[in-house]
Amino acid sequence: xxxxxxxxxxxxxxxxxxxxxxxxxxxxxxxxxxxxxxxxxxxxxxxxxxxxxxxxxxxxxxxxxxxxxxxxxxxxxxxxxxxxxxxxxxxxxxxxxxxxxxxxxxxxxxxxxxxxxxxxxxxxxxxxxxxxxxxxxxxxxxxxxxxxxxxxxxxxxxxxxxxxxxxxxxxxxxxxxxxxxxxxxxxxxxxxxxxxxxxxxxxxxxxxxxxxxxxxxxxxxxxxxxxxxxxxxxxxxxxxxxxxxxxxxxxxxxxxxxxxxxxxxxxxxxxxxxxxxxxxxxxxxxxxxxxxx
Amino acid sequence: xxxxxxxxxxxxxxxxxxxxxxxxxxxxxxxxxxxxxxxxxxxxxxxxxxxxxxxxxxxxxxxxxxxxxxxxxxxxxxxxxxxxxxxxxxxxxxxxxxxxxxxxxxxxxxxxxxxxxxxxxxxxxxxxxxxxxxxxxxxxxxxxxxxxxxxxxxxxxxxxxxxxxxxxxxxxxxxxxxxxxxxxxxxxxxxxxxxxxxxxxxxxxxxxxxxxxxxxxxxxxxxxxxxxxxxxxxxxxxxxxxxxxxxxxxxxxxxxxxxxxxxxxxxxxxxxxxxxxxxxxxxxxxxxxxxxxxxxxxxxxxxxxxxxxxxxxxxxxxxxxxxxxxxxxxxxxxxxxxxxxxxxxxx
Ligand code: SF4
Ligand code: SF4
Ligand code: SF4
Ligand code: SF4
Ligand code: SF4
Numbered sequence: 343x344x345x346x347x348x349x350x351x352x353x354x355x356x357x358x359x360x361x362x363x364x365x366x367x368x369x370x371x372x373x374x375x376x377x378x379x380x381x382x383x384x385x386x387x388x389x390x391x392x393x394x395x396x397x398x399x400x401x402x403x404x405x406x407x408x409x410x411x412x413x414x415x416x417x418x419x420x421x422x423x424x425x426x427x428x429x430x431x432x433x434x435x436x437x438x439x440x441x442x443x444x445x446x447x448x449x450x451x452x453x454x455x456x457x458x459x460x461x462x463x464x465x466x467x468x469x470x471x472x473x474x475x476x477x478x479x480x481x482x483x484x485x486x487x488x489x490x491x492x493x494x495x496x497x498x499x500x501x502x503x504x505x506x507x508x509x510x511x512x513x514x515x516x517x518x519x520x521x522x523x524x525x526x527x528x529x530x531x532x533x534x535x536x537x538x539x540x541x542x543x544x545x546x547x548x549x550x551x552x553x554x555x556x557x558x559x560x561x562x563x564x565x566x567x568x569x570x571x572x573x574x575x576x577x578x579x580x581x582x583x584x585x586x587x588x589x590x591x592x593x594x595x596x597x598x599x600x601x602x603x604x605x606x607x608x609x610x611x612x613x614x615x616x617x618x619x620x621x622x623x624x625x626x627x628x629x630x631x632x633x634x635x
Numbered sequence: 636x637x638x639x640x641x642x643x644x645x646x647x648x649x650x651x652x653x654x655x656x657x658x659x660x661x662x663x664x665x666x667x668x669x670x671x672x673x674x675x676x677x678x679x680x681x682x683x684x685x686x687x688x689x690x691x692x693x694x695x696x697x698x699x700x701x702x703x704x705x706x707x708x709x710x711x712x713x714x715x716x717x718x719x720x721x722x723x724x725x726x727x728x729x730x731x732x733x734x735x736x737x738x739x740x741x742x743x744x745x746x747x748x749x750x751x752x753x754x755x756x757x758x759x760x761x762x763x764x765x766x767x768x769x770x771x772x773x774x775x776x777x778x779x780x781x782x783x784x785x786x787x788x789x790x791x792x793x794x795x796x797x798x799x800x801x802x803x804x805x806x807x808x809x810x811x812x813x814x815x816x817x818x819x820x821x822x823x824x825x826x827x828x829x830x831x832x833x834x835x836x837x838x839x840x841x842x843x844x845x846x847x848x849x850x851x852x853x854x855x856x857x858x859x860x861x862x863x864x865x866x867x868x869x870x871x872x873x874x875x876x877x878x879x880x881x882x883x884x885x886x887x888x889x890x891x892x893x894x895x896x897x898x899x900x901x902x903x904x905x906x907x908x909x910x911x912x913x914x915x916x917x918x919x920x921x922x923x924x925x926x927x928x929x930x931x932x933x934x935x936x937x938x939x940x941x942x943x944x945x946x947x948x949x950x951x952x953x954x955x956x957x958x959x960x961x962x963x964x965x966x967x968x969x970x971x972x973x974x975x976x977x978x979x980x981x982x
Contacts, residue, residue, distance in 0.1 A: 375963040377780070382963035383871040403962060408871070458675035524678065526697070526706065528876035529910075530961050546912045554893045555904035556707030586961035588696060588877040590674045 349449060349486045350397040356447065356483055357419065358392035366419035366445045368412060370405045371395045379457045383408065395421070397485075402454045402467075404582035406430045406536035409439050417443055423451040424475030428578030428613025429536040431480050435620060436576075438539060448481025452491050458590055468500040469581035469594060479614045499602075506595050507602075518563070518596070524589040525562045531593055532569060534586035537576050544568060570596040575604045575622035578613040607632075641794050644816075646831055647809040647823040649800070654807075658685030658733065661819065665768070666730040668702060670695040679732070688733070693778050694953055698883030699732055699739050703746060703763045706880070710759065710901040715894055723900075725762070731819070734772035738783045738951040740795040742883030748945040749886050759903075768815055771796030772807075775837055777844035780954030782967060784846035788951060791838040803834045844952065847967060849938070851974040856939040864976060865927040868969055871962045872909070872926045878956035878966075879907040879933065884949045887913070908932045934969060 353371070360366045373384030373394045381401050384394050385408075404426045410433075412418055422430055427448060434441050453466035453473065465471075476491045477484070499507070509517060529545070532538040544552050545565050552568075553561040577597050584593040605611055607630045608621035649657055661667050662685070669688040670677035677695045679702075682688060709723040743764070750760035774790035777783070783790055793799025797816030800807040808826045811817050859865075879885040889906040892899055906913055909930070914923045923929050941949035950966070957965050 376957070376965040376968055377963065380963045382965075385870050407873070524673070526876070526880045526905075528880045528907075530873065530875035530877045533873035533875045534961050546910075554902065555889055555891050556893070556902050557904075558707065586873075586875070586877075588881060588959035588961070589678070590676065590696075 358389045362389040366417045368415040369419035371421040372401045399455045402585045404580045419445040421447045424478045425580035427478030431613040446481045448478035448484045450486030530586040531583035534582045574600045641812045644811040646826040648826040649807045655685030666728045668732045706905045708903040713899045731768040733770040738953040741951045745884045769796045771799040773801040775841045780957045781844035782952035784844045865931045869927040869930040876907040877959045881955040
C-alpha cells in the first residue's frame with residue numbers, strides 16, 4: 343500500500359474508534375472534493391461516517407480555522423499537518439481554544455502539491471518545499487512515520503522569497519504593489535487563516551473607518567500590511583492564506599518575510615513550543631530594539 | 636437602451652496565426668480587454684499588445700462584469716462643505732472585450748435586467764454597456780466545471796455579441812452579427828464555403844456541458860427556507876467574497892463617501908451577501924449572522940428571488956465559483972443536494 347493510502351486507512355480506523363468510544367463527538371477532517379485535485383472539509387459525528395475521511399497531497403486547507411465555530415461540541419478531534427498544528431498551538435496559547443477540548447490527530451506530511459503550477463510533474467507549494475515541521479509539534483495521536491519523509495532543504499530559502507529579500511526597500515514596495523494590484527478584497531486569505539479570528543476585523547469597522555471600500559492601491563496595501571503586522575510572531579507559515587487566494591497572490595512574500603524577521607530578531611519560531619509566550623506578547627530588556635523608530 | 640440587435644450579416648476568415656496582428660490593429664483605435672496569463676490562470680485586463688492575449692484557458696478567473704460595474708467606481712467628485720459636484724472623467728477610447736464566452740454574454744443580460752430595466756436605468760452602467768463591443772467565441776468543448784447547459788445556454792451561439800468566432804482547423808470563422816461589429820473586420824476576407832460547412836458540422840457535434848436538474852431545485856427552494864440543509868451545506872463556508880466577486884452575475888454594491896483633504900468622491904464598490912457586514916443595520920442588529928443564512932441568501936437570490944422578479948435565473952453555469960472557492964463548496968453540489976432533498980417543508 344502506498345504511504346498516503348496507509349495513512350488514510352489508519353486515519354479512518356482511528357477516527358471511527360475515537361467516535362465509537364466517545365473520546366470525541368466531532369472530527370474535523372478532509373473529505374473527497376468535487377474536483378480532481380481538491381479536498382473539502384468534512385465534519386464527522388458518527389463512527390460509520392469515518393470512511394469519508396481522506397488523506398492525500400491535496401489536503402491544502404488549514405482546518406484549525408473551523409475550531410472556534412464548533413462551540414456545541416465538547417471534545418473535537420481535528421486532523422492537522424505540521425504547519426496547521428503550529429497555528430493550533432498559537433490558538434491554545436492565545437486562549438482561543440482550550441487544549442482539553444481537543445484531540446489532535448497529527449499527520450506526518452510530506453508536502454502539499456501546488457494546484458496552481460501547470461507544469462509536470464506537479465511540485466509542492468513553496469512553503470512545503472522548505473518545511474521544517476513535517477511532524478506536528480503537538481498531537482494526541484500521530485499517523486504516519488517520520489522516517490518515510492524525504493529530507494527537505496529547510497536551511498535554503500524559497501527562491502521567490504530570497505529574490506524578494508534581496509531587493510531594496512523601494513523595490514520591495516514596488517514588488518508588493520505590483521503583486522497586490524490583483525487583489526479583489528474578497529478576504530478569503532483572512533477568513534482561511536486560523537489566526538485571523540477577530541470578531542470584527544479592522545477593515546470592517548466603520549467607526550472609525552480605517553480604510554475605504556473599493557480597490558484603491560493604498561487601501562489594499564493597508565489591509566495587507568496591517569494583517570501582516572497582526573500576524574507577526576504568530577503566523578505558523580501554513581500558507582493557507584496564499585492557497586485560498588483566488589487571484590494567485592503570493593501572500594507569503596509578506597507573511598513569511600515577517601516570520602523570518604521575527605525569527606531573526608527574537609529567536610522565536612511561533613507555534614512550536616506550547617509553554618513559550620509568543621514573541622510579541624512579552625518584553626525583555628534584551629530584545630532587539632533596532633527596529634524602533 | 637438602444638441595443639444593436641444581433642443578426643447574422645456575413646462570415647469572415649481569420650487565420651489563427653494572424654490573431655495578434657488582428658488585435659494590434661484593433662488596439663490602434665480601441666481599448667482592448669483580453670485574458671492575460673497569470674500564474675496558472677488568466678485574467679481579463681487591458682492589453683497593450685496583441686501578444687499579451689492568452690487563450691490557453693477557456694474562462695479567465697475574473698468575469699467581464701468589472702468592465703460594466705467596476706469594483707471601484709467614482710460616481711462623482713465633491714468638495715466637502717461646498718455645494719459643487721463634478722463628474723468623474725469618462726474614458727476616451729471605446730472598449731472591446733475579446734474573447735467573451737456565451738455564458739458571460741448571458742450574464743450581461745442578467746445585469747441588464749438590474750441596471751437597465753423599464754423602471755430604472757443606471758446611467759453609469761448603461762453608458763459602459765452602450766460603448767462596449769463584444770467579440771464572442773464559441774465553446775465546442777466545455778471545461779469540467781462548466782454547466783451552462785443547465786440554463787439552456789447554447790455555447791456556440793453568438794447572440795448578444797458584435798462578432799462571434801468559431802474555431803475551425805487553423806482559423807477562426809468570424810460571424811459578423813452587428814453593424815458595430817462590421818467596422819472591426821474591414822480588412823478580413825470572406826470565409827470559404829467549405830469551412831463554413833465544416834463549422835456547421837462542428838457546432839452540431841459540440842460536446843455539451845453538464846446539465847443539472849433545476850426544476851426540482853426551484854420547487855424545493857419555495858419551501859425550504861428553514862431547512863436544516865443550509866446549516867449542513869454552509870458548515871465549511873468561510874464567508875469570503877471569492878464566489879460572489881468572481882461571479883459574472885453577482886451585482887450587489889455599496890455606496891460610500893471617500894474624503895481625502897479637499898476632495899471627496901462618492902464611490903460605488905462591490906459588496907457581497909456572504910460578508911456578515913452586508914446586512915449589519917445601523918442599530919447594531921444583524922439579521923444574517925450565520926454562515927447558513929448567508930449561503931441561503933446567495934442561492935435563493937440566484938435561483939428563486941431573481942427568477943421570480945425578473946424571469947431569469949441569476950447563474951449561468953460558468954463554474955468560476957466552483958474553481959475559486961477555497962474550501963470547494965461547489966454550487967453544483969448544492970444544487971444537486973437541494974434537488975434530491977426530501978426534507979420536510981417549513982410551515
Ligand atoms: S497568515 Fe497565512 S501562513 Fe500565517 S498562519 Fe495565517 S493562513 Fe497560515
Ligand atoms: S484572498 Fe487574495 S484577492 Fe482575496 S483579499 Fe486576500 S489577497 Fe486579496
Ligand atoms: S460555461 Fe458554457 S459557455 Fe461558458 S465557458 Fe463553459 S462551455 Fe463555454
Ligand atoms: S454562481 Fe458560480 S457558476 Fe453561477 S454564474 Fe456565478 S460564478 Fe458562475
Ligand atoms: S462558498 Fe466558498 S467562495 Fe463563497 S463565501 Fe463560502 S468559502 Fe468563500
